[in-house]
Amino acid sequence: MRSSEPIVFVVDDEDVMRDTVSRMVQQLGFAAQSFSSADAFLQFSRPDRPACLVLDVMLGGDSGFDVVAALDKGNVQVPTIFMTGSGSIPMSVRAMKTGAVEFLTKPFDKDALRDAIQSALTRSMEQRERRAELEALEALLATLTSREQEVLFHVTAGLLNKEIAMQLGVVEQTVKVHRARVMQKLAARSVADLVRFTDRVAALRA
Amino acid sequence: MRSSEPIVFVVDDEDVMRDTVSRMVQQLGFAAQSFSSADAFLQFSRPDRPACLVLDVMLGGDSGFDVVAALDKGNVQVPTIFMTGSGSIPMSVRAMKTGAVEFLTKPFDKDALRDAIQSALTRSMEQRERRAELEALEALLATLTSREQEVLFHVTAGLLNKEIAMQLGVVEQTVKVHRARVMQKLAARSVADLVRFTDRVAALRA
DNA sequence: GAGGGGATTGTACCAAAGTTCAATACACCA
């Protein structure tokens, strides 16, 4: 799976500043896409590629924080770089607390923007890797029938086949059959593999 | 193990401000201890109790960042609240990036300080719990002889007794003996327990 | 109604894990 080229989204309602930033981004060698309002960006269906957001804190309707909140609510992760021409320290602190990568004050130079974008894109790629791993594990888990999943969880809980059989109201031999199929489907060589599989899924889901 | 009362360290080289902050902290119901310089605080041997640091960014010799860097270097974790009378946005962003809990601009009101302190102390207690858990697990691990630890790691790697025996150049029965002792010492009921034990130790060490 | 997937059970057998009892060997300490 080759990761496609990253893209930088620029959201600012001031035309001049938006164009300036967008041009800077492109001069730095990144693909850029501009939006003149929070809604325009939120309604835009993001392509599946590493991305980050360069966002003006002061927007017409919504503030930049509302945009981040909306993305969070939609369970969308886009590393964000805030920028502002008239920000305050409390505002910058709030931005960083919400997980912003950087908070730039206009005017900012190309170096600062480049560093911020690279940092944000790195974070984006890490998020994507994490998501990809979770999806792969979920897909693998989905190949198990519900009964097999029950057996899997009991096995990783450390129960004996005998105990699992009682829990499920079946005979031990039945558990063995399911268990063997679980091992095969998950390409597991040992119980240790199963435990790490389930724990990893749980960790990534959290 | 009862956790002792939390304490708030105040470091500021301005006498008036230091006393004011210290008094505010105490009025909020927290124990406070003041220091007039970075060195004074760094050379002070911190008691073993939940704590946080309220630190002026502008100090005489070292800046507040130097203090945090020194603590980090000494592998000391003290959730930090920065405060400043003449800070800038870049400075506040830098502070938050280094993991600061809050960045307050003077003058700040009691509510802001209270919220920041509570948040910092909560983080401190979480750090202490994590550290305590690691220490407990390390202590448990230390009850194993080196041979037993080798067997443990091979078992959690998913190897069969037969394979472990070959790796260690001993007979399978020897491995069984060590393995049984490991299970007993770690109070483990299954291989799943052993895997979670070793993985947890690794996670906490990281 | 035929076929397929899933769940279940049975029998038989082999491999691995775990337990118990006993013994030897070595290093280190009081």
Added chain:
DNA sequence: TGGTGTATTGAACTTTGGTACAATCCCCTC
């Protein structure tokens, strides 16, 4: 030097896990 702790091995045995083959049952779909 005797005792302790650790490592090692052996034998015998029980329990548990894993595999192979076969069969039945149920639900759902073509």
